[in-house]
Amino acid sequence: MAKSGSNDRKKFSGKGDRTFKKKTYGNSPAKKQAAPKKPSDPNSIRLNKYVANSGVCSRRDADIYISAGNVTVNGKPITEMGYKVKLTDEVKFDGRLLNPIKREYVLLNKPKDFSTTVRDERGRRNVAGLISAASDAKLLPIDKMDKNATGLLLFTNDGDLTKRLKSPINGLRKIYHIVLDRDLRSVDLKRIKEGLTVEDKVVRVQDISFIDDAPKREVGIEIFSSRNRIVERIFEELDYKVEKIDRVAYAGLTKKDLPRGHWRYLTDQEVINLGMIK
Numbered sequence: 001m002a003k004s005g006s007n008d009r010k011k012f013s014g015k016g017d018r019t020f021k022k023k024t025y026g027n028s029p030a031k032k033q034a035a036p037k038k039p040s041d042p043n044s045i046r047l048n049k050y051v052a053n054s055g056v057c058s059r060r061d062a063d064i065y066i067s068a069g070n071v072t073v074n075g076k077p078i079t080e081m082g083y084k085v086k087l088t089d090e091v092k093f094d095g096r097l098l099n100p101i102k103r104e105y106v107l108l109n110k111p112k113d114f115s116t117t118v119r120d121e122r123g124r125r126n127v128a129g130l131i132s133a134a135s136d137a138k139l140l141p142i143d144k145m146d147k148n149a150t151g152l153l154l155f156t157n158d159g160d161l162t163k164r165l166k167s168p169i170n171g172l173r174k175i176y177h178i179v180l181d182r183d184l185r186s187v188d189l190k191r192i193k194e195g196l197t198v199e200d201k202v203v204r205v206q207d208i209s210f211i212d213d214a215p216k217r218e219v220g221i222e223i224f225s226s227r228n229r230i231v232e233r234i235f236e237e238l239d240y241k242v243e244k245i246d247r248v249a250y251a252g253l254t255k256k257d258l259p260r261g262h263w264r265y266l267t268d269q270e271v272i273n274l275g276m277i278k
Contacts, residue, residue, distance in 0.1 A: 044087070045100060047071065047078060047084065047091070049062075050091055051066070054091075054093070055275075056093050065093065067081070070093055070094055072092045073085050101137070101157065104156060105271055106131050106135065107155075108127060108263040109260050110130075110150055111150060113125060114126060114147065116145050130263065134265070139155040142156065146232075146245070149245045151255065152250040153247075154250060154253070165251065165277065168227070172250075172251050173222065173249065174251075176223070176248065177248050178219050180219070180235060180242060181242075182217055183217045184217060188240075192205060198230070206223060220248075251277065252274075253266075
């Protein structure tokens with residue numbers, strides 16, 4: 001179900017996302033029976049894979065850093081290629097402690113009527129079921145979305161990234177396609193542009209405009225705020241009801257070539273870009 005996708009659009013839009021067998025002739029020499037392989041130790045892992053799984057670099061680059069002495073195991077520099085470490089060993093890269101659990105990143109175009117809570121005691125359909133085939137690891141959504149909301153939802157087991165993306169000071173760019181219960185008045189659109197006070201705090205949006213070739217009750221809004229349900233609360237403050245909310249862009253990620261209900265893995269470059277967010 002994974003699809004590719006990338007570039008943000010400047011204007012707001014509500015539209016989405018053999019193997020050949022070598023032929024032999026005559027008799028072939030009898031093959032010697034290979035000795036049975038020893039079972040691998042599930043509690044050990046090659047050092048280059050350990051480093052790569054931690055998210056520092058690729059396995060190939062890890063070999064370079066290992067040979068250069070940048071990696072230590074239990075306090076000792078290891079430069080041997082193919083060296084294996086135990087999961088209980090202390091491995092550091094340039095003095096930083098590493099975690100060998102491979103970090104994974106999955107982007108979902110969330111459909112309506114799916115809960116984003118980890119455990120839903122009311123038995124509602126959960127987004128976890130939509131990405132269950134993506135990984136054996138326990139991936140959690142970066143943030144929550146209302147059951148009726150749709151659009152981009154990022155899952156990962158990268159705790160550091162989750163913490164940074166949730167920070168209220170990271171300046172995370174999000175774009176939403178909103179459908180209101182009635183046409184948005186131009187005076188109210190202007191008030192939102194200038195900064196609207198919601199619960200004693202001024203909320204500033206980066207941009208807001210009507211959707212091209214759509215009714216005036218459909219608007220696109222770009223915002224950096226991470227306050228809970230802040231988009232809905234902006235319009236509620238002006239006595240509008242948000243009937244539909246669709247997140248079409250999130251931290252540089254878009255819905256392009258990602259149909260509703262489908263997911264895809266992030267590209268290496270997308271992971272690098274997210275890693276630059278402080």
